[in-house]
Amino acid sequence: MSDRATESAIIEDGEDLCCEDSHPNHSEDVNAIPAELLSVEKAQRLSEFLGFLADPNRLRILSILAAKEMCVGDLAAILEMNESAVSHQLRTLRAIKVVNFRKQGRHVFYSLQDRQILDFYRSAIEHIDTTI
Numbered sequence: 001m002s003d004r005a006t007e008s009a010i011i012e013d014g015e016d017l018c019c020e021d022s023h024p025n026h027s028e029d030v031n032a033i034p035a036e037l038l039s040v041e042k043a044q045r046l047s048e049f050l051g052f053l054a055d056p057n058r059l060r061i062l063s064i065l066a067a068k069e070m071c072v073g074d075l076a077a078i079l080e081m082n083e084s085a086v087s088h089q090l091r092t093l094r095a096i097k098v099v100n101f102r103k104q105g106r107h108v109f110y111s112l113q114d115r116q117i118l119d120f121y122r123s124a125i126e127h128i129d130t131t132i
Helices: 003-013 025-036 042-054 056-065 071-081 082-093 115-131
Strands: 099-104 108-110
Touching: 042 056, 042 082, 056 071, 056 082, 056 108, 056 115, 071 082, 071 108, 082 099, 108 115
Parallel strands: none
Antiparallel strands: 099 108
16 A cells, blocks of 8 residues: 555545644643654654664564674575675664674674664554454
């Protein structure tokens, strides 16, 4: 479903979303919002972060690392990608602090950076499983 079709479906399913001129001003509601509103800087940083995650190969890597620490060679075999391509994706994930790495001999093992990343990943999966 396209973004426009999704937006239309949401509007059709919902109530009238327009405020009318005669709508009473809910100043308490309006005044409370700035405390919750993302700053422009934080919205930009979040947009960039989500943009880096918006890649099917990176998301597949996250799905594996959500279950177990893994070396590049094993990730490549599971994903049916070459090691160079997997390493490239992992460099991007490292740059945005989504994954950690440790060296053991000639192997480099990757894991998710922290519990917040794991929780974020699981919440996103749960969301798409229940809404799509």
